[in-house]
Amino acid sequence: MIQDTRGIKEQLIDATQLSKNEREELIQLGMLAQDGLIQPSPVHPPERPPIPKRDVNAPKVLNEAYKYLPRPSSFSRALCLDLNGYKILLISGTASVDENGQSVHVGDFRAQCWRTYRNITSLLTSEGMTWHDIVRTSCYLRDIERDYKDFNEVRTAFFNWLKLDPLPASTGIQARICREDLLVEIEAIAICPSNSK
Numbered sequence: 187m188i189q190d191t192r193g194i195k196e197q198l199i200d201a202t203q204l205s206k207n208e209r210e211e212l213i214q215l216g217m218l219a220q221d222g223l224i225q226p227s228p229v230h231p232p233e234r235p236p237i238p239k240r241d242v243n244a245p246k247v248l249n250e251a252y253k254y255l256p257r258p259s260s261f262s263r264a265l266c267l268d269l270n271g272y273k274i275l276l277i278s279g280t281a282s283v284d285e286n287g288q289s290v291h292v293g294d295f296r297a298q299c300w301r302t303y304r305n306i307t308s309l310l311t312s313e314g315m316t317w318h319d320i321v322r323t324s325c326y327l328r329d330i331e332r333d334y335k336d337f338n339e340v341r342t343a344f345f346n347w348l349k350l351d352p353l354p355a356s357t358g359i360q361a362r363i364c365r366e367d368l369l370v371e372i373e374a375i376a377i378c379p380s381n382s383k
Contacts, residue, residue: 199224239265242275244308248283264309268380275313275376279326280305281368292367295333299340302372310376317345319376320354326371330360333369 201209201222212218219225242264267274282298283305284290291297310316325341327333337358345353354374363371 239267242266242309242313244305244312245285247285247308248280248287248305264313266313271380273313273315273378273380275310275315275319275374277306277309277374277376279324279364279371279373280309281363281365281371283368289365289367295369296336296340298369299337300344302370303340303344306372306374313376315376315378317348317350317354319378320350320374321377322375323354323356324373325356325358326361326363326373327358328361328363328369330358334358337370 199212199218201218204212209218209222213220217225241262244263248263261278263280264275264277267276280302282290282301284301290301307317310319325337327337361371363369
C-alpha cells in the first residue's frame with residue numbers, strides 16, 4: 187500500500203492477479219516491468235511544462251470521488267485550467283450524490299435532476315462562476331425514452347429561471363450510470379475571464 191497526497195491509501199497492482207493480456211498491456215504502457223515490478227511514473231518532459239490545473243470541490247453538498255465508500259473512485263469533481271486570461275472549468279459527470287457520497291432521491295427522477303443541478307451550481311460557485319458561464323453540457327439518462335420529457339421540463343424550468351441566453355450547447359445520451367440507483371448524470375464545461383472570483 188502507498189499513501190497519496192490526499193491522505194488516502196491506494197492499492198498497488200498485484201501482478202499475480204493480472205491476465206496475460208492485461209500484463210502485456212501494462213508492460214507496453216511502461217507501468218510494469220517484465221519481472222512484474224511496478225515502474226516509476228514518468229516525469230513530465232522539462233521542455234514543456236504541463237498546463238496549470240487544480241481540482242475544484244464543493245464539500246458542503248457533495249463529496250470527493252476518492253472518498254467514496256466502500257470503493258474510492260479515481261477522478262476529480264472538476265478541474266480548473268487558467269489559459270491566456272480565461273478560466274476553464276471542466277466538471278466531471280455529476281449526479282444526485284450528497285456530501286457523504288450517498289445517492290439521494292432514489293427512484294425520484296425529477297428530484298435527482300434538481301440535486302444534480304444543485305451540485306453543479308455549487309462547483310461553479312466555488313470558482314466564482316455561474317450557469318451563465320456554462321458553454322456545454324453532456325446529459326446522461328439511464329432511460330432516455332422514459333425520462334427525457336421530465337428531464338427537459340426540469341432543465342427548461344431551471345434555465346428559464348436563470349434567464350440563460352444563449353443556452354449551453356448540449357447532448358442527451360442514454361447510458362448506464364455508475365450506480366444502479368442514479369438516473370441522470372451531467373458533465374459541463376464553463377469558461378470565464380481569469381480574474382473572476
